[in-house]
Amino acid sequence: MQVRMSAEPQPEDVQTDDCMTSYTHIYSPDLLKDQVAFITGGGSGIGFRIAEVLMRHGCDTVIASRNLDKLREASEKLRAASGRRCLPVHVDVRRPETISDAVDETLKQLGRIDILVNNAAGNFLCPASALSFNAFRTVMEIDTVGTFNTSKVVFDKWFKHHGGNIVNISATLGYRGQGLQVHAGAAKAANDAMTRHLAVEWGPCGVRVNTLAPGPVSGTEGYRRLGGPAAESTGAFSSVPLQRAGNKTEMAHAVLFLASRASSYVTGAALVADGGAWLTSPNDVATLLGYWSSEKKRDE
Numbered sequence: 001m002q003v004r005m006s007a008e009p010q011p012e013d014v015q016t017d018d019c020m021t022s023y024t025h026i027y028s029p030d031l032l033k034d035q036v037a038f039i040t041g042g043g044s045g046i047g048f049r050i051a052e053v054l055m056r057h058g059c060d061t062v063i064a065s066r067n068l069d070k071l072r073e074a075s076e077k078l079r080a081a082s083g084r085r086c087l088p089v090h091v092d093v094r095r096p097e098t099i100s101d102a103v104d105e106t107l108k109q110l111g112r113i114d115i116l117v118n119n120a121a122g123n124f125l126c127p128a129s130a131l132s133f134n135a136f137r138t139v140m141e142i143d144t145v146g147t148f149n150t151s152k153v154v155f156d157k158w159f160k161h162h163g164g165n166i167v168n169i170s171a172t173l174g175y176r177g178q179g180l181q182v183h184a185g186a187a188k189a190a191n192d193a194m195t196r197h198l199a200v201e202w203g204p205c206g207v208r209v210n211t212l213a214p215g216p217v218s219g220t221e222g223y224r225r226l227g228g229p230a231a232e233s234t235g236a237f238s239s240v241p242l243q244r245a246g247n248k249t250e251m252a253h254a255v256l257f258l259a260s261r262a263s264s265y266v267t268g269a270a271l272v273a274d275g276g277a278w279l280t281s282p283n284d285v286a287t288l289l290g291y292w293s294s295e296k297k298r299d300e
């Protein structure tokens with residue numbers, strides 16, 4: 001088949017957890033003016049870029065995760081690049097009391113929450129036969145229980161009476177039973193159901209709940225852990241309809257759509273932003289076992 005290269009440009013991105021050196025707005029720079037977004041896992045990877053892009057649209061942010069030193073460094077970069085406020089807070093999404101303290105601090109310092117992005121997650125390649133009970137439970141607890149815990153605390157303390165927008169960062173892993181991913185695929189599939197349940201229950205309070213399901217996104221921990229660089233070097237992305245991995249800014253733009261009035265009548269929906277990857281990518285357990293054992297050897 002003749003491949004015609006798309007003329008559509010990719011938005012700016014940088015591979016590291018740093019802000020972009022230049023940025024071209026797609027939406028109005030005032031789209032989220034004076035709103036506040038609470039972003040779990042906002043100190044690195046996709047979450048960092050989501051924070052940056054939301055801030056470049058007038059939003060203040062709270063970035064919440066376990067490693068406060070990392071968050072402090074990230075918040076300095078984000079403030080410098082955007083001129084908006086960014087509050088780093090310690091949260092382990094498995095522990096509701098840490099979320100409760102962080103939300104209280106947010107409301108004390110920033111006065112409101114308009115957007116919640118449930119982005120925190122843990123993942124690694126591992127065949128089910130080698131996965132310990134605790135490993136499966138750990139991923140379910142971070143990804144699924146953590147998403148419920150954070151949504152419920154933010155709803156009880158603010159969204160119930162003020163409305164708001166929740167965006168859950170999911171994955172397409174469960175759509176075709178991706179090999180070596182039973183833990184994360186099961187966790188994200190549960191989150192996709194949670195999106196619909198909460199959209200139904202909380203819609204009447206003015207809360208929209210949607211899912212973004214990224215495909216492989218370069219410059220991220222997830223990409224490194226799941227064999228992205230190896231797939232890149234062997235030309236595996238030629239099987240993706242759009243012929244490439246995504247970048248973090250593309251994910252942030254999709255969140256911006258779901259979290260803003262651009263999508264005011266959208267709730268309970270899942271937006272897949274993967275260049276069509278899940279439709280055509282190989283799901284080859286032998287290749288994945290190859291990545292897994294070479295990673296293991298490197299760690300030993």
Ligand code: HXC
Nearest residue numbers: 121122123124126132133134135138171215216221222226
């Ligand atoms: C098998 C593993 C493992 C691995 C840990 N475990 N790493 N099992 N392979 N590579 C097991 C441990 O042996 C232990 O089980 C259990 O998991 C809990 O491990 P801990 O280290 O005690 O857990 P914790 O400190 O809570 O750390 C959670 C973590 C860690 C998920 C294991 O990797 C983490 O903090 N990750 C956050 C960053 C991250 O994963 N980013 C990528 C997200 S990407 P035992 O039985 O020994 O006690 C993503 C991509 C999705 O989600 C889709 C991409 C297309």
Ligand code: NAP
Nearest residue numbers: 041044045046065066067092093120121217220221222223
């Ligand atoms: P990442 O940088 O490792 O992001 C995960 C974040 O979650 C980290 O900042 C981590 O910070 C935080 N976190 C982990 N456990 C936590 C806990 N118990 N409590 C609070 N925070 C916790 O990886 P990423 O690749 O950018 O992934 C971001 C999101 O995109 C995830 O939901 C992932 O599943 C999804 N995704 C990624 C890809 C991809 O290609 N990268 C593809 C599909 C979906 P601390 O270590 O400080 O806690």
